[in-house]
Amino acid sequence: MTDNSSDASGEFALPPDAVPPREDPLLVRGGQGGLLLRGPADGTAELTAVVTLLTEDGEHLPVPARTVERHADGSVCAYGTADGFEAALRLTALEPPEGEPSASDATARAAWNGSVTVRRVAPGPVSAGIRVELRLGTLDEGQAPGWLIPGLFYGENRLPDCTRPYPRYEPGTRDVAGMTSDAWSFRADRCATPAVFARDGRGGAALALTGERTALGESGVGFALLPGGRPALRLHAPYREEPLSYYGSDVPRPAEAPTHVWERDETHTLPFTLHLLDDDPHAYAPVLRTLHETAPGDRRPAAWVGLDEAAELSAHGLHEWHYRPDPPVLLETAAFDREAVGEAGDRQAMHVSWISGVPYAHALLLHARRTGNADQASAATGVLDHIARNLTPGGTFWGQWTRRDGWNVGWHPDRRRLHARTLGDATLFLLRALTAERARGAEHPGWEHAVRSNLAAATAGQDPRTGRLPAAHDSGTAAPLDHEGGAGLAWIPALVEAAGAFREPALLDAARRAAAHYAADVRAEFLCGAPEDVSLAPTSEDGYNALIAYTLLHEADPGDPRWLDLARRAADWTLTFRYTYDVHFGPHTLLGQYGFRTRGADQASPSNQHLHAFGLICLPETVRLARHLGDPYYLRSARENLDCFRQFVARADGDFNAYRGMVSERFYQTECFQAKGMLLTLSHAWSAGVLLYACETAREFPEFQEEM
Structure with a gap:
């Protein structure tokens, strides 16, 4: 059984009988063209669009949701069309792997398998990349977002008195020569786990790629502090390296923003997982455990010798x-x-x-x-x-x-x-x-x-x-x-x-x-x-x-x-x-x-x-x-x-x-x-x-x- 609803303005809202009960964190309501999710500590996070298209000349073109379907298996799908593309976003509740500590022993969280499928429907080739963005609520006064990209970015990442230059986070800053910014994006292979975490005043969240690459090439992760103090978590296909590309020296390399040339009827999917957490700074641990256990690949020992x-x-x-x-x-x-x-x-x-x-x-x-x-x-x-x-x-x-x-x-x-x-x-x-x-x-x-x-x-x-x-x-x-x-x-x-x-x-x-x-x-x-x-x-x-x-x-x-x-x-x-x-x-x-x-x-x-x-x-x-x-x-x-x-x-x-x-x-x-x-x-x-x-x-x- 499927429920569909759309109002005259093109925004959507689930019908009353499709809104999950209070104990179901999957979906509170439709947002302004996106999905609003509720976390375990009553915090919320918003997927503001089905997907955002990133053009070769730097434009960001959101594809808002015009239709939402809730399926009998509990999954939610949102659909939209814009700028010559169709896009579908699907979220399905993610169960922890067997053997993980029970919910009573682990950090409170809610998690979904997600995917965004994008199809070019207009004639003629066009160059574009895709972005999935999850926006958290506003930070409390004086609060830091607590950024974490495993192996790559930790909080502000570089203390002000650290003498070694490499990427650093500072609110309201974009200093490429000083490798300091309030927004960063990176290639996936820089990440020990290709995921990004942050917190707001009510809880935390994570977005994670389920693989390093797709048919679009190397994928990527990123984050930004948006106007009004809202942390945003991002996934990219192909990857982006902004505002610079770091090569291990004190001289920044130029930013990289590769795109894919889409032909008519070409379709690609970016799979990911989405996790809403409580406000414990250690809440990343059970998520990384889950991602470790579910990562694709050969599990046989890699060793060449005993x-x-x-x-x-x-x-x-x-x-x-x-x-x-x-x-x-x-x-x-x-x-x-x-x-x-x-x-x-x-x-x-x-x-x-x-x-x-x-x-x-x-x-x-x-x-x-x-x-x-x-x-x-x-x-x-x-x-x-x-x-x-x-x-x-x-x-x-x-x-x-x-x-x-x-x-x-x-x-x-x-x-x-x-x-x-x-x-x-x-x-x-x-x-x-x-x-x-x-x-x-x-x-x-x-x-x-x-x-x-x-x-x-x-x-x-x-x-x-x-x-x-x-x-x-x-x-x-x-x-x-x-x-x-x-x-x-x-x-x-x-x-x-x-x-x-x-x-x-x-x-x-x-x-x-x-x-x-x-x-x-x-x-x-x-x-x-x-x-x-x-x-x-x-x-x-x-x-x-x-x-x-x-x-x-x-x-x-x-x-x-x-x-x-x-x-x-x-x-x-x-x-x-x-x-x-x-x-x-x-x-x-x-x-x-x-x-x-x-x-x-x-x-x-x-x-x-x-x-x-x-x-x-x-x-x-x-x-x-x-x-x-x-x-x-x-x-x-x-x-x-x-x-x-x-x-x-x-x-x-x-x-x-x-x-x-x-x-x-x-x-x-x-x-x-x-x-x-x-x-x-x-x-x-x-x-x-x-x-x-x-x-x-x-x-x-x-x-x-x-x-x-």
């Missing part, structure tokens, strides 16, 4: 291509093309952690002890000894060693400034190496001294008022230089594990005080400042640090329910960077030729838009968190992450033009830094190192036994 083979290959790569004995270091990079550039293509430098150093020497030592490889064990202990015995005058690690200048602070232009995340990671993994060696009866007093010395600097620099840990230390005195951003989060895991290893409860108390303060950042859904090279940008690495910190704190302090909740929130935020689908690569590209599958890979950050494997650093904590929560979703994501990066570890000399055991840092899934489908032709110590670490630790979990 755990043990991946471990053997990456250990070989670290030792053969990155290790140098005089002094013992793991060089940060090794060039694929040894014949053309030789060692001149290798970066003659080693960070103490992050992109080289302690974590990966620890992984190599774990592997060497398990397999009985004396040469690898000697190399790994040599690197750890070299780092541990070269501390700053203030008692911390240095940031980096270079062959030309020796020990220095790292990549910051302030030559006193030591980045706390780099120091914190080095401390944690040196402690883990110490603990593993003690378990087999070997003592390394120099390692223990270095760990204790670094922790002393961290606790001495803890803000007595807030409990926040230093984000940076002075290389001469170890005094804190500031506490901005989330770099200090990296000290928490080291404090927690050292409290147990050294039986010093005061270290756990310091971790608790810090974690209680950083909780506000986690709940605000904005973490930033972890890597040395992107200032106060939000990054996937911030999520890894928070996930590790709160999972370990829950395990050390299980009586406090805050820590498990914060670990879950940190994990959800981290997974916003994780690709839930396989990007399409052209058959002529390297990634296309090798069939690289991106599901399970992480976007590095909105500033560095390439895929990386760094999420493997928190694989053990993610698996244990899944156990603590009794939720296999996190385990599945950890498994996909490890599956993904058991692709592209060179299995033999010549594999993807690399040498055996080499592992690239960057996979270019979009147009940023390099062309889509390219691979960075450098092996990175951390890329091989996190793969080796993940494989060695995964071997100890029953959940991964079949992978060996």
